[in-house]
Amino acid sequence: MQDLHLRGDNLAKIAALVAYAQGKGLQVILDRHDYKRHSAADAWAFWRGVLPAFSADTLIELANEPVKEYPAGANQWMVSAQDTKDTVALFRANGITNPILYGSPGYSATFRFVKFKSAKAPAEGMGDAIDRVGGIGDPLNKTFFSGHRYLDSGSSGTKAACATAGDAGIGEWAASMRKRGIKGYFTEFAYGRHSGVPALCAEVGAAMMAAVKANSDVILGTTVWGGGRAWPEGYAFKVESPKGTFKTAADSPYVAQLTGR
Incomplete structure (x- = not known):
């Protein structure tokens, strides 16, 4: 999904397709497919208009391969981990119970999840960054990493x-x-x-x-x-x-x- 999918009757069409697939016993992930980093406030501004059209068991992926638009000079892994933690907290505080998926810098690659040097070196993988922000902290325990591998x-x-x-x-x-x-x-x-x-x-x-x-x-x-x-x-x-x-x-x-x- 992208912002354009919220225009006209597009959202209703997507919701009908998702309901059809779920009726066949499939899990469905709605993926914000724009390759951008999103703060918690930005994520909420997008998803609050989307989620009422879908059931609470529909999975939502906050961003596909978030590799763009990080603050200059920032450690992208740390920013991404903190964004994820903040977004999950905001969504749960607003009553969103859907399962949440998150990607990471480095195109969400599974082999970059585990990259680690030392506690004194900058974070270079999502697993390391999550450790340093104290975990994702989902009170529902329904937040999952979305991994890619070619x-x-x-x-x-x-x-x-x-x-x-x-x-x-x-x-x-x-x-x-x-x-x-x-x-x-x-x-x-x-x-x-x-x-x-x-x-x-x-x-x-x-x-x-x-x-x-x-x-x-x-x-x-x-x-x-x-x-x-x-x-x-x-x-x-x-x-x-x-x-x-x-x-x-x-x-x-x-x-x-x-x-x-």
Whole structure:
């Protein structure tokens, strides 16, 4: 979601789609997809006009990959952690009981969550920054980290080939959350498409998904990238079969692996 989605009847259309999906037993995350840092006051100004249209079990993500608009010279990790803590406090004080997701600088990367040098050095990861602000402090215990991970070089999600080994650090991410009493959702990742998985991605992709399942006590759910009719057929990470074949296409081993089947 962005500000433009609050115009006209857009919000009502989105609410109808969300209710339909929830009626099918799905969890739905509303994601403020603008890549910006938001103070608690800014977050409240946006979401207070949105949330009355949705049920209290609808998850809300405060910002997708908040990498922009931090104060000059500020430690972005510390600002982001304090913003999250302040926003959760403000939302709960105003009666918002929805589950809340938060991202972090560094494009919400799972492998940056655990980056740490020493207590005397500046914070360089969200887990470290959360420690330094004294935790998120949600009285409902319903605030979760939203983690992203791609397997190409630089974890950019722009190339189909994988350049990562092991479980792509998912076990380490889970252990770091568990240590802090934090839980999360794995909300953006990909390593194949409906038609198959590149050879270089098969082993690490399987290991990553095994790590997700093995750490289900702290990794509560996943949303894979990327689905929807807007994607061109040639998109490297398109999880759906070609348009017009949804009812007749063969099952995808990649999708089966992503969904644990």
